[in-house]
Amino acid sequence: MALSHVATASRSQLLNPLTILLSSSLRRPISTDTTPITVETSVPFTGHKCEPPSRTVETNPQELLTFFKDMALMRRMEIAADSLYKAKLIRGFCHLYDGQEAVAVGMEAALTQKDCIITAYRDHCIFLGRGGTLLESFAELMGRQDGCSRGKGGSMHFYKKEGGFYGGHGIVGAQVPLGCGLAFAQKYSKDENVTFALYGDGAANQGQLFEALNMVALWDLPAILVCENNHYGMGTAEWRAAKSPAYYKRGDYVPGLKVDGMDALAVKRACKFAKEHALKNGPIILEMDTYRYHGHSMSDPGSTYRTRDEITGIRQERDPIERIRKLILAHDLATEKELKDIEKEARKDVDEAIAKAKESPMPDPSELFTNIYVKDCGLEGHRLMGKGSS
Amino acid sequence: MAATIQGIGATAYSVNSDRFQLPSLRSFSESKGRFFALRSEGKVIGGSRGRNVSPLVTNAVAAKGESATASTSAKPGFNVLFLLRHEVLLFEALREGLDEEMMRDPSVCVMGEDVGHYGGSYKVTKGLAEKYGDLRVLDTPIAENSFTGMGIGAAMTGLRPVIEGMNMGFLLLAFNQISNNCGMLHYTSGGQFKIPVVIRGPGGVGRQLGAEHSQRLESYFQSIPGIQMVACSTPYNAKGLMKAAIRCENPVILFEHVLLYNLKERIPDEEYVLSLEEAEMVRPGEHVTILTYSRMRYHVMQAAKTLVNKGYDPEVIDIRSLKPFDLYTIGNSVKKTHRVLIVEECMRTGGIGASLTAAITENFHDYLDAPIVCLSSQDVPTPYAGTLEEWTVVQPAQIVTAVEQLCK
Numbered sequence: 189m190a191l192s193h194v195a196t197a198s199r200s201q202l203l204n205p206l207t208i209l210l211s212s213s214l215r216r217p218i219s220t221d222t223t224p225i226t227v228e229t230s231v232p233f234t235g236h237k238c239e240p241p242s243r244t245v246e247t248n249p250q251e252l253l254t255f256f257k258d259m260a261l262m263r264r265m266e267i268a269a270d271s272l273y274k275a276k277l278i279r280g281f282c283h284l285y286d287g288q289e290a291v292a293v294g295m296e297a298a299l300t301q302k303d304c305i306i307t308a309y310r311d312h313c314i315f316l317g318r319g320g321t322l323l324e325s326f327a328e329l330m331g332r333q334d335g336c337s338r339g340k341g342g343s344m345h346f347y348k349k350e351g352g353f354y355g356g357h358g359i360v361g362a363q364v365p366l367g368c369g370l371a372f373a374q375k376y377s378k379d380e381n382v383t384f385a386l387y388g389d390g391a392a393n394q395g396q397l398f399e400a401l402n403m404v405a406l407w408d409l410p411a412i413l414v415c416e417n418n419h420y421g422m423g424t425a426e427w428r429a430a431k432s433p434a435y436y437k438r439g440d441y442v443p444g445l446k447v448d449g450m451d452a453l454a455v456k457r458a459c460k461f462a463k464e465h466a467l468k469n470g471p472i473i474l475e476m477d478t479y480r481y482h483g484h485s486m487s488d489p490g491s492t493y494r495t496r497d498e499i500t501g502i503r504q505e506r507d508p509i510e511r512i513r514k515l516i517l518a519h520d521l522a523t524e525k526e527l528k529d530i531e532k533e534a535r536k537d538v539d540e541a542i543a544k545a546k547e548s549p550m551p552d553p554s555e556l557f558t559n560i561y562v563k564d565c566g567l568e569g570h571r572l573m574g575k576g577s578s
Numbered sequence: 579m580a581a582t583i584q585g586i587g588a589t590a591y592s593v594n595s596d597r598f599q600l601p602s603l604r605s606f607s608e609s610k611g612r613f614f615a616l617r618s619e620g621k622v623i624g625g626s627r628g629r630n631v632s633p634l635v636t637n638a639v640a641a642k643g644e645s646a647t648a649s650t651s652a653k654p655g656f657n658v659l660f661l662l663r664h665e666v667l668l669f670e671a672l673r674e675g676l677d678e679e680m681m682r683d684p685s686v687c688v689m690g691e692d693v694g695h696y697g698g699s700y701k702v703t704k705g706l707a708e709k710y711g712d713l714r715v716l717d718t719p720i721a722e723n724s725f726t727g728m729g730i731g732a733a734m735t736g737l738r739p740v741i742e743g744m745n746m747g748f749l750l751l752a753f754n755q756i757s758n759n760c761g762m763l764h765y766t767s768g769g770q771f772k773i774p775v776v777i778r779g780p781g782g783v784g785r786q787l788g789a790e791h792s793q794r795l796e797s798y799f800q801s802i803p804g805i806q807m808v809a810c811s812t813p814y815n816a817k818g819l820m821k822a823a824i825r826c827e828n829p830v831i832l833f834e835h836v837l838l839y840n841l842k843e844r845i846p847d848e849e850y851v852l853s854l855e856e857a858e859m860v861r862p863g864e865h866v867t868i869l870t871y872s873r874m875r876y877h878v879m880q881a882a883k884t885l886v887n888k889g890y891d892p893e894v895i896d897i898r899s900l901k902p903f904d905l906y907t908i909g910n911s912v913k914k915t916h917r918v919l920i921v922e923e924c925m926r927t928g929g930i931g932a933s934l935t936a937a938i939t940e941n942f943h944d945y946l947d948a949p950i951v952c953l954s955s956q957d958v959p960t961p962y963a964g965t966l967e968e969w970t971v972v973q974p975a976q977i978v979t980a981v982e983q984l985c986k
Contacts, residue, residue: 337768365724369731399724562827
């Protein structure tokens with residue numbers, strides 16, 4: 189890494205225009221340096237009925253730069269979606285994830301694609317983390333054929349089967365029993381993988397959550413229930429909806445861990461810990477203390493139930509991308525300019541994807557009737573009720 | 579009414595072979611030669627894909643203890659093996675179907691309340707937990723919403739759960755999972771995920787079980803896109819439909835009836851699977867088409883005896899497939915008789931009969947000589963008192979009167 193700085197320094201002492209030309213046309217590669225760096229998480233973990241892991245996390249330049257790049261991309265994607273929604277290219281409900289990116293990237297760093305992730309409707313960035321592309325994302329948001337669900341799902345129904353991403357669900361809390369089922373299937377086939385079932389602080393009050401908790405604990409299913417606590421269930425603050433907002437303790441007989449969800453490394457550490465725990469000792473709850481900058485959805489300004497000061501305060505003190513940026517700069521892994529270039533690159537990628545998605549056609553009218561039943565499955569050859577007499 | 583109706587279905591079989599040259603054979607296209615599907619009349623078709631009829635794993639059924647020798651002499655061209663039969667009660671037929679499928683495919687599993695150690699509240703899963711273990715025959719806590727959701731989630735990864743509702747009415751608690759996740763996931767994921775679950779359980783009006791335990795959920799579920807619904811009524815079709823439902827790639831809701839579990843019938847030893855989308859011709863006739871399903875089939879057949887004595891010739895069809903309707907079989911019948919009577923156990927409002935009336939009117943109104951008559955249960959909660967309960971469901975006498983009116 190020191191080498192690259194020397195190179196830049198010497199280059200800048202030569203012909204300036206050439207430097208500018210060179211540095212702008214050279215795509216800065218993500219450092220492949222894997223020398224370990226030890227970092228402390230922002231706050232210690234708090235455990236419930238379990239010994240929390242230590243605050244010390246091991247990482248490396250490659251990982252940190254990947255975190256930065258991924259989170260920058262996610263942030264850009266969500267901001268772009270905001271503009272597209274205001275331009276009426278995205279309709280209906282659009283729930284944005286900006287502010288919560290650390291949970292998505294930290295979790296991915298701890299898992300493989302064989303592990304399953306299932307979440308609710310704030311799913312765009314998790315989809316990206318699981319291997320979804322920007323094109324599939326924007327095309328789906330705009331209801332085009334090239335969308336991940338062929339334009340038929342929309343914002344709340346992103347899925348990626350090959351990536352182990354099971355959606356994408358609109359009804360609050362209903363994805364948790366599904367996650368239970370994913371874990372059941374993993375136990376059934378004995379394949380040593382785990383399921384992360386994500387839900388919000390609002391969904392934490394759903395009965396089916398406790399039903400699912402009981403079952404995963406009863407049968408020792410490899411499930412990790414992750415509460416993404418952004419402190420607001422749509423417009424209702426957590427203390428107004430929950431008698432006990434200590435969601436990591438709600439499992440009672442199931443151990444829990446409270447994690448700073450704005451610190452990607454803490455999230456990674458916690459998820460690794462949780463995966464080991466789930467495979468050995470059964471289910472565990474993770475509470476990610478996180479925050480969303482946007483309102484609940486694009487129909488919600490997000491400012492009627494919380495102050496602008498609160499939002500800007502969190503942005504200044506706890507923003508996940510800023511934290512990683514400071515870490516990278518402190519350890520001299522890249523220059524400010526290089527990081528800015530990465531962000532510019534992200535912007536470019538997003539713009540390109542949007543342009544391509546705009547060119548993608550709307551679904552064919554015949555698509556209205558496809559994928560209702562499984563293709564070529566007896567029923568397709570059968571005349572469906574009410575589809576006409578001839 | 580008699581709890582055991584000896585082979586009422588079996589004796590009504592018709593051996594009219596030209597009835598069987600149906601384009602609906604294409605609905606067997608999924609069979610991939612591994613099994614042959616039958617018309618419910620008992621004739622073997624589609625078996626000749628260059629393969630002979632596969633021998634059944636007899637140890638599963640031979641234990642029934644019935645004589646293995648054919649009771650009727652073999653006719654030329656008839657498969658002798660097919661005539662070997664054994665007597666079962668309907669719940670045993672369901673269990674046989676389930677057991678055979680679990681042996682055949684390790685991804686088939688069962689989950690529900692008291693299905694494992696207790697053996698099932700109606701004994702459908704008796705003995706299966708001992709045979710397949712506690713994970714494959716899973717006793718769940720009383721949490722319909724989440725264990726239905728769990729089954730659906732498991733199906734997304736490739737397992738084939740058979741989810742039992744101890745009583746169909748309890749599945750109302752799981753309505754969100756059934757409607758949104760079961761029915762719609764294949765569509766909202768753009769075809770990425772299949773949900774090959776079977777949701778089954780007893781419903782219908784029983785013997786003074788009270789309002790909440792006498793529900794008919796087929797009317798609530800029928801509008802859910804993406805699911806199939808079938809109702810079994812005889813041991814023969816119960817086993818065949820159970821197997822078909824398990825093998826189906828779509829989610830299937832299999833409606834059983836509380837009062838039909840002890841029906842007795844002789845069913846083939848040989849393996850068979852029925853078609854989920856086909857109706858069953860119970861009694862061919864000329865004067866009127868009577869469409870029915872589940873328990874009302876027996877009320878209709880009772881009425882049919884009276885009608886025959888009075889000189890009528892009703893055609894009775896057990897529609898079996900509640901979603902989608904077998905409009906092919908039904909249409910052929912309407913074109914022949916020009917009069918339709920629907921007898922169902924659903925409530926009048928928004929029931930299966932209501933949808934069926936609309937479907938027939940839309941598609942075959944040219945062939946109708948009279949408006950379609952639909953006899954349904956009263957739009958009331960099922961009362962506890964025996965006499966009141968009797969009046970909520972359609973009785974044979976009402977069916978006779980309706981036919982007489984229709985054929986005037």
